[in-house]
Amino acid sequence: MSELYARTVAELSQELRAGSVSSVELTRLFLARTQQYQSELNAFITISADSALEQAARADERLRAGTAGPLTGVPIAHKDIFCTRGEKTSCGSRMLANFISPYDATVVERLRAAGAVMIGKTNMDEFAMGSSNENSFFGPVRNPWDLTRVPGGSSGGSAAAVAARLVPAATGTDTGGSIRQPAALCGVTGIKPTYGRVSRYGMIAFASSLDQGGVLAIDAEDAALLLAAMAGFDQRDSTSVELPVPPLHATLEQPLKGVKIGLLKEFFDEGLDRGIEQCIQTGLSVLQAQGAVVREVSLPNLPLSVPTYYVVAPAECSSNLARFDGVRYGYRCEQPLDLLDLYQRTRSEGFGAEVKRRIMVGTYVLSAGYYDAYYLRAQRVRALISADFERAFHEVDVLLGPTTPTTAFELGAKTSDPVTMYLNDIYTIGANLAGLPAMSIPCGFVDGLPAGMQLIGPHFSEASLLNIAHRYQRETDWHLRLPSRFT
Ligand code: GLN
Numbered sequence: 001m002s003e004l005y006a007r008t009v010a011e012l013s014q015e016l017r018a019g020s021v022s023s024v025e026l027t028r029l030f031l032a033r034t035q036q037y038q039s040e041l042n043a044f045i046t047i048s049a050d051s052a053l054e055q056a057a058r059a060d061e062r063l064r065a066g067t068a069g070p071l072t073g074v075p076i077a078h079k080d081i082f083c084t085r086g087e088k089t090s091c092g093s094r095m096l097a098n099f100i101s102p103y104d105a106t107v108v109e110r111l112r113a114a115g116a117v118m119i120g121k122t123n124m125d126e127f128a129m130g131s132s133n134e135n136s137f138f139g140p141v142r143n144p145w146d147l148t149r150v151p152g153g154s155s156g157g158s159a160a161a162v163a164a165r166l167v168p169a170a171t172g173t174d175t176g177g178s179i180r181q182p183a184a185l186c187g188v189t190g191i192k193p194t195y196g197r198v199s200r201y202g203m204i205a206f207a208s209s210l211d212q213g214g215v216l217a218i219d220a221e222d223a224a225l226l227l228a229a230m231a232g233f234d235q236r237d238s239t240s241v242e243l244p245v246p247p248l249h250a251t252l253e254q255p256l257k258g259v260k261i262g263l264l265k266e267f268f269d270e271g272l273d274r275g276i277e278q279c280i281q282t283g284l285s286v287l288q289a290q291g292a293v294v295r296e297v298s299l300p301n302l303p304l305s306v307p308t309y310y311v312v313a314p315a316e317c318s319s320n321l322a323r324f325d326g327v328r329y330g331y332r333c334e335q336p337l338d339l340l341d342l343y344q345r346t347r348s349e350g351f352g353a354e355v356k357r358r359i360m361v362g363t364y365v366l367s368a369g370y371y372d373a374y375y376l377r378a379q380r381v382r383a384l385i386s387a388d389f390e391r392a393f394h395e396v397d398v399l400l401g402p403t404t405p406t407t408a409f410e411l412g413a414k415t416s417d418p419v420t421m422y423l424n425d426i427y428t429i430g431a432n433l434a435g436l437p438a439m440s441i442p443c444g445f446v447d448g449l450p451a452g453m454q455l456i457g458p459h460f461s462e463a464s465l466l467n468i469a470h471r472y473q474r475e476t477d478w479h480l481r482l483p484s485r486f487t
Contacts, residue, residue, distance in 0.1 A: 002023065004026070004333070005033055008218045009071070009169050009225055010225060013072075013073075015123065016059075016072070016073045017132075021288040022060050023059040023060045023063065023072070023073030023117060024056045024057055026117075027053055028117060029051050030166060031047070031049050031055070033486075034168045035047060037164055037486065040147060041121055041141060041142050042139050042140065043082045043141050043156075043157045043158075044077070044120045045092070045122065045123050045138050045149075045157070046087060046120050048118060049088070049119075051237055052075065052118060052119070054485060055117040055456050059115045062199065069229075070253065071115055071226070073226060074115075074117065074157065076118060076168070076171070077119055077167045078111075078118055078169075079121070079122050079124055079157065079171050080121035080123065080124055081202060081203055082105040082173075082204075083101035084105070084109065085101055085108075085229060087121065088100055088121070089101040091124070091128070092135070092346055093355070094349070096324075096329075097331065098309060098330065101150055101439040104236070105199075105202025106201040108202065108229050109202075111204050117227070119167060122159055122170055124154045124158075124352065125178075127206050128169040128178055129322065129354050130354060131177070131208065131422070132200060133151055133154065133156030134150060134153070135153070135355075141157050142411070143408045144486055145448065145483045146408065146452060147346075148435060149410055150355050150408055151407040152185035152186065152291065152404075152408065153413055154178040154473070155173060155190075155216060155462075156186075158171065158181035159185065159186040159216050162216050162218065163188050164486040168222065169216065169226055170216050171211050171214070171215060171226075172190065172216075172427075173212070174428075175206050175432060176428060176432050177215060177425040177429060180438060181267070181442075183216055184311065184403035184442075184452060184454075185452070186408075187445075187481065188217065188442065188479070189220055189439070189442065189473075191439045192439070193212055193213075193227060193462050194209070194436065194459045195209075195239070196239050196435070197231050197232075197241060197437070197462065198240075200213065200237045201240075203352050204381040205320040206316070208316055208320060209312070209316060210312070210316070214354070218471075219470070219480075220439075223469075224466045225465060227462065227466075228245060241460075248462060249468055251463045252470040253471075254470075255291065256291050257290070258470050259291070259292045260292075261287060261295075261395035261398055262285070263300075263393055263401065264296055264400065264456075265298040267302075267401030267454075268305055269303075275451070276451045279446065282386060283443040283472065288356075288486045289475075299383040299385070299395055302385060302388060304381050305385060307378075307381075308433060309429045309432070313358070313374050315362045316359075317355075317362050318361075319362070325343050325347070325482055326342050326344070326350070330350065333350075337465070339454040358403060374474070376408070381403060381423075385433050385434055389430070389458075390434075393458040397458075398464060398465065399463070400455055400456075401453075402451070402453065403429075403478035404427060405423070405426060427454060436457065437457050437461055437462045438454060438455065438456040440452040440453065441479065442478035442481075443478055444478055445481075450453030
C-alpha cells in the first residue's frame with residue numbers, strides 16, 4: 001500500500017470508515033504537505049488550517065455516529081473562484097484580494113454538506129483567464145514535475161496541488177479548457193461536465209455561456225465521487241439543468257466491448273507534439289484491447305474554435321466584469337477625485353494586463369458597428385461547431401484525441417505573445433463552445449513530462465466518460481505516478 005498522502009479519495013474514505021485514521025489526522029497530514037511545499041509550488045492563495053481542523057473534527061463525529069458519506073472527512077481544496085463563506089475569495093485578482101464572501105457557492109455548499117474538509121483555496125489565473133497560471137495577482141504556480149515549467153491554467157493551483165498530493169482532489173472551472181489543460185500538463189485526471197450540470201451559483205463569472213465547474217483528481221473513480229456530490233439542479237442558477245444525475249459510481253466498471261470511439265482527425269495536426277501523439281496511439285490500443293472499436297471522425301469547423309472563443313469569451317467577460325467598479329465590494333482606489341476617477345483608477349489598478357486586454361476586445365466586438373461582423377458571426381460559427389459535434393455523435397459514442405498540443409512549457413516562454421498562449425487551448429475549446437462534457441486522463445510521459453488524453457462525449461454523458469476513463473486506468477498506472485520531489 002502506498003503512503004497515506006498518495007492514496008485516492010476512495011481509499012482514504014475506506015480508511016476513515018474503518019477507523020484506521022481520523023479526519024483530523026488526515027487533515028493535519030495534508031495541511032503539513034500544503035504548507036511545506038507552498039514556497040516551491042505557490043499552489044494555494046489561502047490555507048485555512050483552523051477552519052479545516054474544525055471541519056475535520058465534525059467529520060470525525062459523523063464517522064463515529066455512522067452518518068458519514070463517501071466524502072466525509074476527506075481533505076480537498078477549492079479553486080479560488082468559488083465563493084467560500086467567511087473566507088477570502090480572490091479569483092486570483094487584486095480586485096478581490098480583500099473580498100470575504102458572505103456566502104458559499106453551491107459547489108462549496110454541497111461538498112461541505114457531504115462532509116469534505118476544505119483545507120484551502122487554490123491559485124489560479126486572474127478571473128480564470130489564462131493557460132499557464134502566470135496571470136495570477138498572487139504569482140505563478142509551478143509544475144510539480146519540473147519547477148521551471150508552468151502547470152497550465154487557469155486551474156493550475158488545483159492541478160499542481162493534486163499532482164504533488166497536497167490534496168487528493170480539488171475543484172476547478174473550465175471555460176475553454178481550464179480543467180483539462182492543467183490536468184494534462186500536471187498528470188492528473190480532470191472532468192469538465194456538460195454545461196448546466198454543475199451550478200454556477202457563487203462561481204465568479206468569466207464567460208457565463210461557457211463556464212462550468214468540475215473536478216481535478218487522481219483518477220476517474222474519485223472524479224465520479226466528487227462530481228456526484230457537486231452536480232445536479234440548483235434553482236439559484238437559471239442555466240442549471242433540471243435532470244437527475246445518474247449514479248456515476250455505479251457504471252464505472254461497465255465493459256467497453258462495442259463502444260465506438262471516434263478519433264478526432266482535426267486534433268492530429270502539424271501542431272501536435274509527436275511524443276504526445278505516440279502516447280495517444282498507445283492509449284487507444286489499451287481501449288481497443290477491451291473491445292472498443294475505433295474509427296476516424298472529421299469535424300470540419302472545429303479548427304475555427306480558437307478565433308470563435310476569443311470573440312465570445314471576451315465579449316461575455318467585458319459584460320461580467322463591469323460589476324467590479326470600486327463601489328460595492330473589492331478593491332477601491334485611494335482618494336478618488338470624483339465618480340469617474342473612482343471607476344477608472346479602481347479598474348486600472350485592480351485588474352491585470354490580460355484581464356484588461358480581454359475587456360477591451362470584448363467591448364470592441366460588442367460595440368455598434370462591429371457587433372454583426374464579430375460577435376454575431378462568432379455565434380453563427382459556434383452553432384456550426386455544435387452541429388459538427390452532433391453529427392459525429394450519430395456515428396460514435398465518444399470522441400478521443402490529445403488534450404494539449406505540447407507538454408508543459410517553461411515559465412515565461414509564452415507571456416509576451418498572447419496569441420501563442422491562446423493556441424494552447426486549440427483542442428479543448430470546442431467542447432465548451434458546444435457545452436459538451438469532456439475529460440483529460442494521464443496517458444504517458446514525453447521527456448519526463450505528463451501527456452493527457454482527451455475524451456469528449458454527448459451532452460450529459462459524464463457516466464460514459466468516467467466509465468471509459470476508469471477502465472483505461474485499471475490497465476495503466478500513469479495516473480498513479482508521482483513526481484519524485486514530492487514522495
Ligand atoms: N485558457 C483559456 C482562456 O484563457 C481558457 C480559460 C478557462 O477555461 N477558464 O480563456
